[in-house]
Amino acid sequence: HPRTNVPCLKSLHEDSSEQSTEYWVNKAQNILAEKLKQTSRRNTNRAKNIILFLGDGMSVQTTTATRAFLGDSSEQVYFDRFPYTGLSKTYAVDKRVPDSASTATAYLSGVKGNYGTIGVNAQVPKYDCDLAADPSTHTESIAKWAQDAGKWTGLVTTARVTHASPAGVYAHTAQRGWEYDAAIEKDGCSATKNVDIARQLVEWPVGKGLRVIMGGGRRNFIDESYSDEEEAEGRRTDGRNLIEEWLEDKREQCVRAKYVWNKEGLNNVDFSDTEYLLGLFASSHCPYHGDLERKNLTDSVPSLSEMTQAAIELLSQSEEGYFLFVEGARIDMAHHVTRAHLSLEETAEFARAVELARNLTSGEDTLIVVTADHSHTMTFNGYPTRGSDIFGLAPANADDDLPYTILSYANGPGFSKTYSSKNGRKDLSDADLDDPSYKYMATVPLES
Structure with a gap:
């Protein structure tokens, strides 16, 4: 029994076929044969669409533990099947152990920056009130490159949409925590000179150009004198409602835009009649995936898979193609509080979202990349x-x-x-x- 300290005489997973030499030789030959087929039919097409899946804090140990959680099959964690695997170095310029902000800058723009900063080069130290406001320090993300090429862009996350990883898609800041104006003032900087991340999403070119924005974080878009649809208070102190401003901007552009705040609203979106979609499904981060069912939230908050499907349905209307960023954010957050069970549940849902995306798209024109931004200290x-x-x-x-x-x-x-x-x-x-x-x-x- 797994809860006892008596070693099992037989594995609960024992497979008699694994006991033979032929099983392993044949398995190896089959893998080699498949690799040779992939080489002979190498896809040399130029990708029309790119979906970048980011498992925040999803270490090698995390995916291995998730495989055991799902039944110990090498086929269980879907992206294990992908034909190519590699490793990347994600240190920050000033830290050996990076965070989700500096790594977001690295994998989205190819430029390493300092710990805690987003979308700026290493000239900008964390908390600097002046340098991040200088456009010469800003890095360009793949979302900007895609928009410049006429492609549609979007982001999906289970964190606040202003959190470190998704902010790497569109923002430039010296402090990842500057998600709303009051946070800047608390750190002794000017919220006028340093534009907060929520405002950058609504006002600055890359953020304004995003066709899909889905995740949590309503509180960073509304003033503290307001309450959201679930009676949670806002965090802003400038009297603004950036959700209304986002909708007004789209009306002025004469484009069809929708704002939704729960699963029912998302399910009712007519994607054939929608060009821009803003979905904010929680005041802060979205709930842990396992808690959606344990806390009876499955009817009110969409899962990562459901948000991913909605994003692909909308972005697929683009004749020029699209770039989509999808983050399984709470893999990382559960690890931070050493709640391994929650983290593996999040990783399993993240893998399901990857599988869904592969099934909804074609390998002929859509490149899917699955990565992590950093590891964690969990081990076996x-x-x-x-x-x-x-x-x-x-x-x-x-x-x-x-x-x-x-x-x-x-x-x-x-x-x-x-x-x-x-x-x-x-x-x-x-x-x-x-x-x-x-x-x-x-x-x-x-x-x-």
Whole structure:
């Protein structure tokens, strides 16, 4: 049983075919034969459409653990099937460990910047009140290149649409947290000279040119004196309602635009009669995917897959093609709080969105790239059997004769679940590892 510390005599996943030499030889030959076919029928077409999927914080360990979560099949995490795999270096200019802001600049514009900055080169340090306002420091994202080529563009995220990764599509700022005007003022800078990220999305050329914007973050678009459709207060202090301003801008351009704030509204959109779509489905970030069902939110908040499908339906109307950015943001957020179960659920949904996109498009004219921006400190421990519950305990106790979890973190808030101030490491025998919000073991105490 995965919750016991007695090693299993047989794997719960035991497959008799895997015990033969012929199984592995034949499997290898089949893989080689398929690779040779891919070489002989190499697609030399120029991509009309590009979809960039970004699993935020989706480390190699995360995808491997998700494979175990889904049943331990090499076919289970859909993008494992893709024909080409590579690695990229995502350090920031000033940090060995980067964040989602500096990495967004790197993979969307090809230029490395400083930690915490978005869409600017390394001349701009974080929190600088002046340099980020200088256009000479701005980098150009692939979204701008696509728009310059006459293509439609869009972004989908489970974070706030003004959060670090999606902001890399359209924004230029010295501080990723400057999502609304008051945040700039709190850091001692001018909200007039430094335009906040929400305003850049609505006012600046690349943001205004996005045909699809979907995710969370309503609070950054409305004043603190307003409440949104779900009675959540805004964060702005300039008296503005940027959602209304976005709609007014589209009316002035005489284009067909829709704003929706829940799943019902998204389902009612007539994509054949819509040229621009703004969907803000939460005051802050969208809920965790697993919580959509656990908290009965499936009728009110669309999933990442559902948002991705809607985006493709709208953008596919472009005769010149499109660029779409899709972020599974909460893979990262769950890792930050050492909630491995939530993170793997997010990764599984992210993989489903990739599969849906591949099924809705053609490999002849649509390039799909799946990547991550950075890793996390989650790792595997012990020697669990193939059939072990990935969220459970390792098959044998540690040298202190106490059990430990198969998954753990090098740092984070899970430290409180791991150590007692008086007695050293805690006994996890009775830990509720079936709880999706359980914080997994961490060695070093950090808030995140």
